[in-house]
Amino acid sequence: MSKTNKWWKDTVVYQIYPRSFQDSNGDGIGDLKGIMDRLDYLQELGIGAIWLSPVCKSPQDDNGYDISDYQDIDPMFGSLEDMETLIAEAKKRDIQIIVDLVLNHTSDEHPWFKEARKSKDNPYHDYYVWRDGVEGTYPNDMRATFGGPAWEWVPEIGQYYFHQFSVKQPDLNWENPKLRQELYDMINWWMDKGAGGFRMDVIDQVAKVPDEKITANGPRLHEFLREMSRETFQKGDLITVGEAWGATTERAKLYSNPDGSEFSMVFQFEHIGLDQQEGKDKWDLAPLPFLKLKEILGKWQTELHGCGWNSLFWNNHDLPRIVSRWGNDKEYREKSAKMLATILHGMQGTPYVYQGEELGMTNVQYDIEDYRDIETVNVYKERTTSGYSKEDVMHSIHVKSRDNARTPMQWDDSANAGFTTGTPWIKTNPNYTEINVAEQMGREDSVFNYYKELIHMRKEYSVFSDGDFEMLVPEHPQVFAYRRFTEDTELLVICNFFGEQIDCPVAIDLDKYQLLLTNDKENNEAQVLNPYEARMYISKR
Ligand code: TEU
Numbered sequence: 001m002s003k004t005n006k007w008w009k010d011t012v013v014y015q016i017y018p019r020s021f022q023d024s025n026g027d028g029i030g031d032l033k034g035i036m037d038r039l040d041y042l043q044e045l046g047i048g049a050i051w052l053s054p055v056c057k058s059p060q061d062d063n064g065y066d067i068s069d070y071q072d073i074d075p076m077f078g079s080l081e082d083m084e085t086l087i088a089e090a091k092k093r094d095i096q097i098i099v100d101l102v103l104n105h106t107s108d109e110h111p112w113f114k115e116a117r118k119s120k121d122n123p124y125h126d127y128y129v130w131r132d133g134v135e136g137t138y139p140n141d142m143r144a145t146f147g148g149p150a151w152e153w154v155p156e157i158g159q160y161y162f163h164q165f166s167v168k169q170p171d172l173n174w175e176n177p178k179l180r181q182e183l184y185d186m187i188n189w190w191m192d193k194g195a196g197g198f199r200m201d202v203i204d205q206v207a208k209v210p211d212e213k214i215t216a217n218g219p220r221l222h223e224f225l226r227e228m229s230r231e232t233f234q235k236g237d238l239i240t241v242g243e244a245w246g247a248t249t250e251r252a253k254l255y256s257n258p259d260g261s262e263f264s265m266v267f268q269f270e271h272i273g274l275d276q277q278e279g280k281d282k283w284d285l286a287p288l289p290f291l292k293l294k295e296i297l298g299k300w301q302t303e304l305h306g307c308g309w310n311s312l313f314w315n316n317h318d319l320p321r322i323v324s325r326w327g328n329d330k331e332y333r334e335k336s337a338k339m340l341a342t343i344l345h346g347m348q349g350t351p352y353v354y355q356g357e358e359l360g361m362t363n364v365q366y367d368i369e370d371y372r373d374i375e376t377v378n379v380y381k382e383r384t385t386s387g388y389s390k391e392d393v394m395h396s397i398h399v400k401s402r403d404n405a406r407t408p409m410q411w412d413d414s415a416n417a418g419f420t421t422g423t424p425w426i427k428t429n430p431n432y433t434e435i436n437v438a439e440q441m442g443r444e445d446s447v448f449n450y451y452k453e454l455i456h457m458r459k460e461y462s463v464f465s466d467g468d469f470e471m472l473v474p475e476h477p478q479v480f481a482y483r484r485f486t487e488d489t490e491l492l493v494i495c496n497f498f499g500e501q502i503d504c505p506v507a508i509d510l511d512k513y514q515l516l517l518t519n520d521k522e523n524n525e526a527q528v529l530n531p532y533e534a535r536m537y538i539s540k541r
């Protein structure tokens, strides 16, 4: 147990993307009953919480991140009763359910928006962000994340509404205190239902000021978040995590202030943009600057120590698979997947495992017809009509598409990977016959069993949650190494990030340390690192 006694400091969170996890009724879409059937698997892995991507009622324009009823479940996933059962069944296994709150926008099919667009004096009008204008002349040139202008014309009332994402995701107006109260009531309702925590979608964008082209980190952001926390989270013992693409360490200290005034932690994305060309977007690929990766992760470790809390993740439903991205998904797939896990889980913070990451699941290379993600479909259209070659665009999509993370979970080598008896909503990665849960659970040296060990170690040694952090050999071009230390224990993590054998640049004192975990049991030469080799040492007592 960590010194500060916050349960979420010793736990590992598992993210489920419900539509791709487990289908229970053969319609090809994962659902809540499917998740219930797999709770024993998650308990075996050792996780303490599940972050469920949105399951509320939604037209599914953005796979549930466009909510039309915050207080009901989409029939595609089940019923409210199923959700209550899932929360209760998970609790029996000491697993909390983290509900995904999409508070920056709703669906355009949400009753609030349907009212809001009726007239300027409708009581719900001011729940959203409107600007007067004339058709064809946008209030300004802001663009939406999924392509096109960020403004949509509503002829009936002669106004534009603001949307940072798709046209079907109108932005909520947080300047309106009535709207904020309405959201808080809804959050409290989920707390009464037994939610163990919340993940907050693009929370750094709620305090926008469109006239000044401010989207992230608006001037009233932390004022709003403190109010929300006071009115809701602080009444419970929850894990709360905000998604904040624009977070700096300074801001993260506010978000994750140990006084509990905002959240438990945020997802920060500073390292996530490293393999793209500067000033361009995610599709404009660049090699990973390894030294920069170390510098950034190290900075977050030292700067938040004692005055904030990190979330640790390589993957989520928006990101390509880490083993394909920064590891090697060919001959060193298992080894590099374990190496990446070692780096992440040894650091201070709460680790997140995205479904399938614990198997070393990989990216896919589909034809454009087989992609389902709105962002991918739109960028293909946009780029192929604006001069990029089809080959270039498809290459970027293969490397970065969000659908890399959204292919069905690979349970076994039966048809459709055991995900569904019907036709899956998105094609299964053909490598499921080789990479799947059934195969890995039965094999001692699998990626699954390695994750399981990492998760258990965190519970056993408090140095994982409490220890100070020191980056070792920061300028070394191949090795990611660091030590963690408390008054009585030291943890030493050494990883070869690349595929060549090298001399270990860190001197390992074997009188002082004992090996805790390795992905290369065959190597007896402490001062030689094999390709993608990862080791964790702990000081002897
Ligand atoms: O993502 C926030 C976000 O900014 C992403 O759209 C990001 O820019 C993109 O994925 C990069 O490729 C959150 C959710 O995680 C995402 O799934 C939603 O689509 C988005 O918000 C809108 O709700």
Ligand code: CA
Binding pocket: 023, 024, 025, 026, 027, 028, 029, 030, 031, 076
């Ligand atoms: Ca289903």
